[in-house]
Amino acid sequence: xxxxxxxxxxxxxxxxxxxxxxxxxxxxxxxxxxxxxxxxxxxxxxxxxxxxxxxxxxxxxxxxxxxxxxxxxxxxxxxxxxxxxxxxxxxxxxxxxxxxxxxxxxxxxxxxxxxxxxxxxxxxxxxxxxxxxxxxxxxxxxxxxxxxxxxxxxxxxxxxxxxxxxxxx
Amino acid sequence: xxxxxxxxxxxxxxxxxxxxxxxxxxxxxxxxxxxxxxxxxxxxxxxxxxxxxxxxxxxxxxxxxxxxxxxxxxxxxxxxxxxxxxxxxxxxxxxxxxxxxxxxxxxxxxxxxxxxxxxxxxxxxxxxxxxxxxxxxxxxxxxxxxxxxxxxxxxxxxxxxxxxxxxxxxxxxxxxxxxxxx
Numbered sequence: 118x119x120x121x122x123x124x125x126x127x128x129x130x131x132x133x134x135x136x137x138x139x140x141x142x143x144x145x146x147x148x149x150x151x152x153x154x155x156x157x158x159x160x161x162x163x164x165x166x167x168x169x170x171x172x173x174x175x176x177x178x179x180x181x182x183x184x185x186x187x188x189x190x191x192x193x194x195x196x197x198x199x200x201x202x203x204x205x206x207x208x209x210x211x212x213x214x215x216x217x218x219x220x221x222x223x224x225x226x227x228x229x230x231x232x233x234x235x236x237x238x239x240x241x242x243x244x245x246x247x248x249x250x251x252x253x254x255x256x257x258x259x260x261x262x263x264x265x266x267x268x269x270x271x272x273x274x275x276x277x278x279x280x281x282x283x284x285x286x
Numbered sequence: 287x288x289x290x291x292x293x294x295x296x297x298x299x300x301x302x303x304x305x306x307x308x309x310x311x312x313x314x315x316x317x318x319x320x321x322x323x324x325x326x327x328x329x330x331x332x333x334x335x336x337x338x339x340x341x342x343x344x345x346x347x348x349x350x351x352x353x354x355x356x357x358x359x360x361x362x363x364x365x366x367x368x369x370x371x372x373x374x375x376x377x378x379x380x381x382x383x384x385x386x387x388x389x390x391x392x393x394x395x396x397x398x399x400x401x402x403x404x405x406x407x408x409x410x411x412x413x414x415x416x417x418x419x420x421x422x423x424x425x426x427x428x429x430x431x432x433x434x435x436x437x438x439x440x441x442x443x444x445x446x447x448x449x450x451x452x453x454x455x456x457x458x459x460x461x462x463x464x465x466x467x468x
Contacts, residue, residue, distance in 0.1 A: 139312070254369065
């Protein structure tokens with residue numbers, strides 16, 4: 118009898134802990150690993166010789182911004198890929214609604230529609246971003262990355278780098 | 287009991303009660319986000335399936351999270367033009383489908399054909415004469431879908447499931463016909 122009630126208590130506690138953890142991770146903040154080199158050197162700078170779970174950068178993604186969707190230039194955001202909703206990507210916002218972006222491949226200038234944003238990786242040579250799939254609706258954003266938490270030597274706030282070129286107002 | 291013991295007892299009771307409230311809030315959040323939620327539907331774009339007046343519907347989140355929402359389903363999605371606004375429309379096609387649609391049925395018969403890109407869906411209101419949908423804002427990325435509408439809970443007269451085809455008759459009128467057979 119005592120072992121079953123102990124097991125039941127363990128189950129109840131884990132369930133409660135799970136519920137609370139899930140709520141906090143959805144509404145407050147969560148920690149996510151960053152895979153890939155599209156945001157080098159901000160995340161995963163090129164001196165890593167091997168990449169795996171313990172050498173990937175881990176960042177703190179805050180979810181409080183999802184109550185009013187007020188983003189600005191230079192925010193690093195996590196969003197669902199428009200090509201595959203199950204994949205989450207992390208890139209920097211370089212254009213907000215109303216901005217004009219000049220696409221280097223053609224000589225066009227694209228105006229970012231209402232409710233959308235232009236996202237680009239900090240490493241333009243190795244990044245699949247708005248230059249391929251166009252502006253993304255702000256509703257796809259799932260959080261804003263504010264701090265690097267791992268590796269310990271690069272712990273710190275993520276800078277809001279303003280976009281370099283490609284914008285003409 | 288000494289004053290300190292009384293104080294400690296009160297604090298412990300307060301913490302226990304707050305923890306209970308917090309647990310309840312978390313349970314509500316998890317159910318609302320991952321299982322089933324409610325939504326308010328209003329506007330003319332889904333006539334006659336949904337009336338002009340406010341209706342409350344139940345939406346389930348499991349289909350949209352697993353990619354199972356398909357053509358015929360009524361879904362609630364975040365508007366691509368304003369992430370804080372939710373709209374209710376019916377999915378007409380998913381990625382790869384060929385959609386032929388009437389661009390502006392009030393003014394002309396001109397149609398256009400489009401292939402829905404990968405990862406996107408095409409949504410339209412059942413009332414194409416008065417609906418702002420994919421014909422205006424283009425195909426919608428699947429990640430914007432919030433849930434599939436499966437049951438109407440208010441007004442009480444039209445309580446019931448939402449089908450995969452647009453209603454041809456106002457559901458409120460159907461109820462009147464059943465109770466007054468002529």
